[in-house]
Amino acid sequence: MTEALQVAIDGPASAGKSTVAKLVAKKFGYVYCDTGAMYRAITVAALEAKVDLTDDSAVTNIAQQTLIKFLPGDPVQRVFIGDQEITEAIRQPEITNNVSTVAAIGAVREELVKQQQTIADQGGIVMDGRDIGTTVLPNADVKVFMIASAHERALRRYHENIAKGITTPLDKLQAEIELRDKKDSTRKVSPLKQADDAILLDTTKLNINQVVEAISEIIRKKQDELR
Ligand code: CDP
Ligand code: CDP
Numbered sequence: 001m002t003e004a005l006q007v008a009i010d011g012p013a014s015a016g017k018s019t020v021a022k023l024v025a026k027k028f029g030y031v032y033c034d035t036g037a038m039y040r041a042i043t044v045a046a047l048e049a050k051v052d053l054t055d056d057s058a059v060t061n062i063a064q065q066t067l068i069k070f071l072p073g074d075p076v077q078r079v080f081i082g083d084q085e086i087t088e089a090i091r092q093p094e095i096t097n098n099v100s101t102v103a104a105i106g107a108v109r110e111e112l113v114k115q116q117q118t119i120a121d122q123g124g125i126v127m128d129g130r131d132i133g134t135t136v137l138p139n140a141d142v143k144v145f146m147i148a149s150a151h152e153r154a155l156r157r158y159h160e161n162i163a164k165g166i167t168t169p170l171d172k173l174q175a176e177i178e179l180r181d182k183k184d185s186t187r188k189v190s191p192l193k194q195a196d197d198a199i200l201l202d203t204t205k206l207n208i209n210q211v212v213e214a215i216s217e218i219i220r221k222k223q224d225e226l227r
Contacts, residue, residue, distance in 0.1 A: 003226045004030065004124030005219060006139070008132035011146035012181045012192065014153035016203055017128040020146070020211045022077070025126040027216060033119050034070075035129035035136070037079050038112050039103045040090035041068045045081050046102060047094070053101045060107040068115070093168075097176065100183040103130075109189050130184055133195035142222050143198035144215055150178055152204045 007030070009021050018034050025032035042059070045066045051058045069080040078087045089095065102108060109131075116136045120127060127136065133143035148156075154174035161168055184192040194200060199218060203211050 003141075003223050005141040005222060005226075006120060006124075006137050007126040007142045007144070007215070007219060008137050008140035008195075008198070009126065009128040009144045009146055009215070010130055010132050010134070010192070010194070010198065011144075012153065012184070013177045014157045015146045015148050016156065016208065016211060017146055019208055020215065021126045021128040023208070023212045024215050024219070027212070028124060028126075028219060030124035030126050031119065031122050032077070033116060033125060033127040034077060035112070035116055035127060035132065036099075037070070037077070037090055038068050038115070039099050039108075040095050041079055041081050041086060042066060042108060042112070043095050043099045043102045044086050044089050047098070053098055056105045056107065059102055059105055060111070063105075063108040063111045096180070100180050100187075104183065104187040104189065106189040109135075113190075130192040131190035133198045134193055135190045138195075141226070142215075142219055143195050144201050144218065145194040145198040146201050146203055146211070148202065148204040150174055150181075153177055 007024065009017050011017050018036065022032050042063045046053060046059050046062045049062060051062060053059060066081050071078040071080065073087065076087065078085060079090055080086065113136050116127065119125070120137055129136070133140055151174060154170055154177055157173050157177065158170050181192065201211070201214060
């Protein structure tokens, strides 16, 4: 029997984490959890409730009271808060530009980390985010820290936007990505950081299939070790 593993994928914005994590999960029959979508969902709920995002306790209340649900969907998982679908809302620029403020609040992270650990208890899991290998699943069987140059990451987001009819200039996208990385890497609680035992994977010159294959190989090797 092959072992069902916990796979943690972390890295900066637009490195390809969620695209690849979802495909890897499908390949191995594991659950996929997009933790970034959870921070984005709380940001949507807080802005809808007209809460001041710098009011830590008000945002924490929202995080504690909001029920986040995922449903399978293609090409992206569907995301809900209660019965309200927010799959598209969580990707709007207003949310992207505010999510790092929400994610820097320690008590919000505490609540979401607890939920993420419960999701991971279900068995084989691929979870992507910023602090999965360091905080959420410190004993994960496989940890990958996925990077790509800021230019390549902005270019990937640019092409994705064009397909959706959004025409934000490339240099603006790159500046936004770099600012969010800076906020995520310098916050006090669980900053974006490569875990000591994570494998660094530079995807700058790799396509999606090549990244999926590289991670699959790491997982298969680990499964063999544990057999
Ligand atoms: O997909 P993209 O790289 O744009 O971001 P995401 O994975 O959806 O995450 C959005 C934001 O949530 C990040 O910029 C972080 O501020 C926060 N986040 C976090 O703090 N910890 C996680 N485990 C996942 C996301
Ligand atoms: O989750 P994260 O923000 O790290 O990135 P993503 O949303 O999965 O990927 C950002 C964009 O890069 C998507 O449009 C992917 O299709 C694309 N991508 C790519 O072109 N080449 C890769 N090796 C990985 C992702």
